[in-house]
Amino acid sequence: xxxxxxxxxxxxxxxxxxxxxxxxxxxxxxxxxxxxxxxxxxxxxxxxxxxxxxxxxxxxxxxxxxxxxxxxxxxxxxxxxxxxxxxxxxxxxxxxxxxxxxxxxxxxxxxxxxxxxxxxxxxxxxxxxxxxxxxxxxxxxxxxxxxxxxxxxxxxxxxxxxxxxxxxxxxxxxxxxxxxxxxxxxxxxxxxxxxxxxxxxxxxxxxxxxxxxxxxxxxxxxxxxxxxxxxxxxxxxxxxxxxxxxxxxxxx
Numbered sequence: 001x002x003x004x005x006x007x008x009x010x011x012x013x014x015x016x017x018x019x020x021x022x023x024x025x026x027x028x029x030x031x032x033x034x035x036x037x038x039x040x041x042x043x044x045x046x047x048x049x050x051x052x053x054x055x056x057x058x059x060x061x062x063x064x065x066x067x068x069x070x071x072x073x074x075x076x077x078x079x080x081x082x083x084x085x086x087x088x089x090x091x092x093x094x095x096x097x098x099x100x101x102x103x104x105x106x107x108x109x110x111x112x113x114x115x116x117x118x119x120x121x122x123x124x125x126x127x128x129x130x131x132x133x134x135x136x137x138x139x140x141x142x143x144x145x146x147x148x149x150x151x152x153x154x155x156x157x158x159x160x161x162x163x164x165x166x167x168x169x170x171x172x173x174x175x176x177x178x179x180x181x182x183x184x185x186x187x188x189x190x191x192x193x194x195x196x197x198x199x200x201x202x203x204x205x206x207x208x209x210x211x212x213x214x215x216x217x218x219x220x221x222x223x224x225x226x227x228x229x230x231x232x233x234x235x236x237x238x239x240x241x242x243x244x245x246x247x248x249x250x251x252x
Contacts (some may be wrong), residue, residue, distance in 0.1 A: 002069055002085060002167035002200060004030040004053075009064035011045075011052045011225075023050040024225035025064070027038035030168060032198035037211055037236060039204075040204065040222030041244045047091065049222075053089040053202075055081050068168070074181045083112055085167030089157035089174050096144035102142045103210075105163055112164055129162045133189050141191045158189035168200045169193070176209035187213030208240040223247040 011023040022045045030036050038046050052059045053066055055078040066073040068084050076084060096104065105126065117125075130139065134154045145153055154174055161169055170216045171190070175183055187210060193199050203214060211233070219235040221228045223246075228247045229235065 001198060002065075003030075003032070004086075004168045004200065005065070005067040006053075007067070009049070009052065010062045010064065010173035011048055011061045012062050013048065013058055014060075018122075019060075021062070022059075022225050024101045025054070025102045026118065026225070026227060028202075028220065028227070029062055029202045030202050032200045033194070034218065035194070035201040035203060035214060035216045036218045037203050037205060038220050038221060038222055039206065040228075041210075041248065042206075044222040045225040046222050047172055048086060050170045050202070051203055053081075053086065053170055054078065054100075059229040069115045079111070080116075082166075084184075085160060087164060087166035089154075089161060089169065089171045091173040091176060093145045093148075093153045093157060095146045097146055099144050100141055101144055102140035105140075105160065107159065108164060123132055125163060128187075129159055132162075132192065133159055134185055136161065139245065151179070151182040154178060154182065154186050155189070158186050158193075161193050164194075165197055166199070172200065173204055173206070175205055175207065183210060184213060190214050196223065208236045211236050221247060 006026055006028040007027040009023050010021065012019045026049060038049065040046055048059060051074065052061060055076070062073055068086065071084065073081055106117065106122065126140070135155055147223060148156065157174065174186060178186060181248045187190065190201065194201065201215065216233055216236065218230065219233065220230050221239065223236070223244070236247065
């Protein structure tokens with residue numbers, strides 16, 4: 001059973017005007033099998049949290065801790081974090097010209113496991129995952145994210161999730177840019193990953209529509225770099241009805 005602990009996390013980012021503090025003391029615990037939804041207005045620090053956990057060099061942790069099963073994540077390189085079991089599905093996945101999806105996935109699996117997967121087993125797992133995500137078989141021969149539609153990029157992120165089997169997955173606005181059908185397919189992929197492992201999920205979103213398909217156990221509202229309120233799924237319903245105005249008025 002994995003546990004990701006975020007303690008008193010403060011994070012700054014370099015801007016043209018100098019350093020700007022984004023996170024101002026975030027405390028969060030995500031355990032295996034749990035789904036946490038992080039919601040909040042634009043600029044509240046949701047994506048900063050995701051990229052800080054993943055180790056993006058743009059973000060500087062100035063105080064606090066991030067622990068995975070008691071190990072200090074902040075002392076790990078990006079690839080060490082991945083090998084430890086952390087996974088980030090990016091809001092805007094980058095293109096990797098000249099690298100096919102097939103090579104990318106197999107190389108990633110080999111790097112995580114320390115050995116190449118058995119070919120017949122790997123081909124079977126890949127084919128099954130792609131069929132479940134309603135992806136064309138030729139997709140594996142395309143270069144990673146090159147010319148992909150928004151829906152294809154998000155399906156590719158969830159394909160990685162299903163094949164790489166991390167302990168904790170951070171989904172940064174995985175629902176953005178998806179039509180209803182693609183949203184259902186992507187959500188089903190996340191739910192399958194949860195059912196076939198003890199995956200813990202930290203899901204960042206603006207909207208409640210994805211929460212109709214991926215049911216959260218906990219909902220956290222981010223405002224001005226802090227958690228302003230926490231609750232269960234009913235909190236997301238209230239946000240859908242009322243928006244974030246009352247939190248913003250409190251901050252004003």
